[in-house]
Amino acid sequence: MNRTTSRYSCQKELQNADLRVTEARLGVLAVLKQTEKPLAAQDVLTYLKRHSIRADKATVFRIINSFAEKGIVVPVQFNEGRLRFETTSKGDHHHFVCDNCGYIEDISDCSITPLADDIQKKKGVIIRRHSLEFFGICTGCQK
Amino acid sequence: MNRTTSRYSCQKELQNADLRVTEARLGVLAVLKQTEKPLAAQDVLTYLKRHSIRADKATVFRIINSFAEKGIVVPVQFNEGRLRFETTSKGDHHHFVCDNCGYIEDISDCSITPLADDIQKKKGVIIRRHSLEFFGICTGCQK
DNA sequence: TTAGTTTATGCGACTAAGTCGCATTTGTCA
DNA sequence: TGACAAATGCGACTTAGTCGCATAAACTAA
Structure with missing residues (x-):
C-alpha cells in the first residue's frame, strides 16, 4: 500500500x-x-x-x-x-470496454474539455461532468 | 404520425x-x-x-x-x-442531461469520430460504438 | 387457405442492484 | 468522559432485468 x-x-x-x-x-x-x-x-x-x-x-x-x-x-x-x-x-479520463471479455482500458490522451466549453457557450447550459466510453474489441480478443 | x-x-x-x-x-x-x-x-x-x-x-x-x-x-x-x-x-449524437430536472438535450454538433480513430490506431483496439454524455444544469434550472 | 413449423409471447418465478426505516452503535467535540 | 449527532446493521422492500415453459401467433410452402 x-x-x-x-x-x-x-x-x-x-x-x-x-x-x-x-x-x-x-x-x-x-x-x-x-x-x-x-x-x-x-x-x-x-x-x-x-x-x-x-x-x-x-x-x-x-x-x-x-x-x-x-x-x-x-x-x-x-x-x-x-x-x-x-x-x-485519477483526473479527467475515459474508458475503452471490450464487448467480448470486459477488459477495461483507461483513455487519458483524449480531451473533451474544449468540446464541453463550446457546448456551454452555444446552449447556455452549465456542464459539471461528462462521461465518455468507447465499446469494441480489445487487442487480445481480435486474435 | x-x-x-x-x-x-x-x-x-x-x-x-x-x-x-x-x-x-x-x-x-x-x-x-x-x-x-x-x-x-x-x-x-x-x-x-x-x-x-x-x-x-x-x-x-x-x-x-x-x-x-x-x-x-x-x-x-x-x-x-x-x-x-x-x-x-437519429445518427451519431450525444446528450446533455440536467442533474436537477432531468431535462435531456441532444448534442449533434460534436464529432468524436476523429478521436475514436486516433485511439484505434494508438491502442490497437477496434471501436464499434461510443457513448458521450454531459451532465450539468440546464438553462431553466439556472434561474 | 390451410397445415405445419418456427418464433414470439404471457405468465410466474427468480436474481441482483439499490433503497429505506428504525433500533443500536460509534465517532467527535466540548 | 459524557452527550449528541451521525453511521451502521438488519431486514424488508422496490425496481430492472432474466429465464423456463406452455401457449399463441407469424411465416412458409403447397
Missing part, C-alpha cells in the same frame, strides 16, 4: 471532505484508490469481506453515495445494469 | 431486420421512433398500455434486446440505474 492509499492519507481525505472516519469508510476509500478499474458496490463489498472489514451492503451503498456527493468518486457505467465508481483523483 | 413512424414503414423496417412483424414490435418501434428522448423499458411499457397494445414486461425487454442486436436501437445511460434506448436512425 503506497502513500496515496495509506490509512493516514485516507483518514485525512475523509476529514477534509467533512466525513466521519470509520473503518468501513477507510476500507471503501482504500480499495477504490488502489484499484485500477472502476468498481461496482459488490466488488467493494467483496474486498471488505476479504480484509475482515465488517460492512453491510446498505452501508457500502451509503458510503459510496456520500463519497459521490462530496466529489471523492464519480459514477461510471458500462451498460452492465449497475454503476461502477472510481476516485476523481 | 408521420411517414417514418407509420405502421407500414415500421413493418418494412422489421422485415428488413429479419424480425417477425407483431403488434408488440410495431408498437415498441413506433414509440421509440416518434419520441425525442431515449426511453427506458418502463416508458415503452407505459406507452403500449396507453395505446391498448397488450405486451408483457418480459416481452418488451426481449423486443428491445432484439432491436439492439439488429442495430435498430442503441442503449443510452444517464446514471439512473437503468438503460434507455433510442433509434439509430
Whole structure:
C-alpha cells in the first residue's frame, strides 16, 4: 500500500471532505484508490469481506453515495445494469470496454474539455461532468 | 404520425431486420421512433398500455434486446440505474442531461469520430460504438 | 387457405442492484 | 468522559432485468 492509499492519507481525505472516519469508510476509500478499474458496490463489498472489514451492503451503498456527493468518486457505467465508481483523483479520463471479455482500458490522451466549453457557450447550459466510453474489441480478443 | 413512424414503414423496417412483424414490435418501434428522448423499458411499457397494445414486461425487454442486436436501437445511460434506448436512425449524437430536472438535450454538433480513430490506431483496439454524455444544469434550472 | 413449423409471447418465478426505516452503535467535540 | 449527532446493521422492500415453459401467433410452402 503506497502513500496515496495509506490509512493516514485516507483518514485525512475523509476529514477534509467533512466525513466521519470509520473503518468501513477507510476500507471503501482504500480499495477504490488502489484499484485500477472502476468498481461496482459488490466488488467493494467483496474486498471488505476479504480484509475482515465488517460492512453491510446498505452501508457500502451509503458510503459510496456520500463519497459521490462530496466529489471523492464519480459514477461510471458500462451498460452492465449497475454503476461502477472510481476516485476523481485519477483526473479527467475515459474508458475503452471490450464487448467480448470486459477488459477495461483507461483513455487519458483524449480531451473533451474544449468540446464541453463550446457546448456551454452555444446552449447556455452549465456542464459539471461528462462521461465518455468507447465499446469494441480489445487487442487480445481480435486474435 | 408521420411517414417514418407509420405502421407500414415500421413493418418494412422489421422485415428488413429479419424480425417477425407483431403488434408488440410495431408498437415498441413506433414509440421509440416518434419520441425525442431515449426511453427506458418502463416508458415503452407505459406507452403500449396507453395505446391498448397488450405486451408483457418480459416481452418488451426481449423486443428491445432484439432491436439492439439488429442495430435498430442503441442503449443510452444517464446514471439512473437503468438503460434507455433510442433509434439509430437519429445518427451519431450525444446528450446533455440536467442533474436537477432531468431535462435531456441532444448534442449533434460534436464529432468524436476523429478521436475514436486516433485511439484505434494508438491502442490497437477496434471501436464499434461510443457513448458521450454531459451532465450539468440546464438553462431553466439556472434561474 | 390451410397445415405445419418456427418464433414470439404471457405468465410466474427468480436474481441482483439499490433503497429505506428504525433500533443500536460509534465517532467527535466540548 | 459524557452527550449528541451521525453511521451502521438488519431486514424488508422496490425496481430492472432474466429465464423456463406452455401457449399463441407469424411465416412458409403447397
